[in-house]
Amino acid sequence: MRLRRLLPVLGLLAWTGCAAAQETSPARDAAGPWELALDGSFRRCGVMLAAEPGPVGQALRFPAGCRRALPVVNGLGGWRQEGGLIQLLDREGQPVLAFASPDNDGIRSAESPSGERYSLAQGGLSAGARPAAPETPLITTAALSTLPTARDSSRDGLAIAPSTAAAVTGLYTLDRFVEKDVCRVMLKPASAQVQEGCRDPGLALFDPTAWHYEAGRLTLVARRGHSVELIPLGEGRWRRDPEIGTTFVLRRVEP
Structure with missing residues (x-):
């Protein structure tokens, strides 16, 4: 008899639990x-x-x-x-x-x-697979011919920025404070690739696979989708924006 009286209560609890799961499952x-x-x-x-x-x-x-x-x-x-x-x-x-x-x-x-x-x-931050390439290429004809505005050029020393994305392509080495040439990355017209022998775990883990250039700023795009912005220093050098994170410098070198 006691068990028979508990059955409706247990049924109600089970129904309530299912309802709660249904309410929270979309968010999960x-x-x-x-x-x-x-x-x-x-x-x-x-x-x-x-x-x-x-x-x-x-x-x-x-x-x-x-x-x-x-x-x-x-x-x-x-x-x-x-x-x-x-x-x-x-x-x-x-x-x-x-x-x-x-x-x-x-x-x-x-x-x-x-x-x-x-x-x-x-997808993105923690996705295990590489995100699909966007339909619009990261470097477009417009980006190759776009100059920074006068306002942008006066900020962060953008007057020394390359005038086109095509001028940014090439081989770069990463300099970290005292250490020099610890890792190299090749910026091709449609991709970025860390070169063999990279001795910088940070850049190797970031693993840039793409890049774009817009309004005087160079953006490296990681395999998992997040990105890093760099500002020009002149003479083929780029520095990570100090407002965003740890400073490092990319310096253009000959292949």
């Missing part, structure tokens, strides 16, 4: 690495939609370089999923970008309050 499905990109540009960044709670919604993480590459992330404080909608939230918990269900290519799209369109695709 969305949690993981994604790539956020500004449509019509080279600007993209790997972001992590974490499963644990954050200041608002669930925690959102991204590399420091994203703050310059995609300024929209500076105002983000978390994320949440409502049905098929993935929302990136400001620090007050209000949606800044709301990405609807993906299209046939698995890419979600959203429009910012300022009218810019962004795409969100699974």
Whole structure:
């Protein structure tokens, strides 16, 4: 008799547990690495939609370089999923970008309050596989002929920047403070490749496979999708932006 009385209670608990699992499973499905990109540009960044709670919604993480590459992330404080909608939230918990269900290519799209369109695709920061190459090449005809604006040229010494992306191609060596020529990377018109014999674990782990040049800044794109920006020093030298991370210098050398 006692067991018979407990059966309805156990059934209710089981139903409640299933309902809770159904409510939380979409968020668990969305949690993981994604790539956020500004449509019509080279600007993209790997972001992590974490499963644990954050200041608002669930925690959102991204590399420091994203703050310059995609300024929209500076105002983000978390994320949440409502049905098929993935929302990136400001620090007050209000949606800044709301990405609807993906299209046939698995890419979600959203429009910012300022009218810019962004795409969100699974993969990036911690994806084991290399992300698919974008349909638009990282170096376009427009990029090869685009000069920095006068405003850009006056900032960060961009007056010494190469005038075209074609002028950036070549073989570069990495200098680290006291150590010189610890690793070499070849920048080809459509790819980047670390050369054999690299003695710098940081660059080897970063493993750049692509690059682009825009508005006087050189961006190296890692195999897993995140990127590093460098500013020109003149005479074929590029320095990692000190506001973003550890300083290192790429110096152009003869093959």
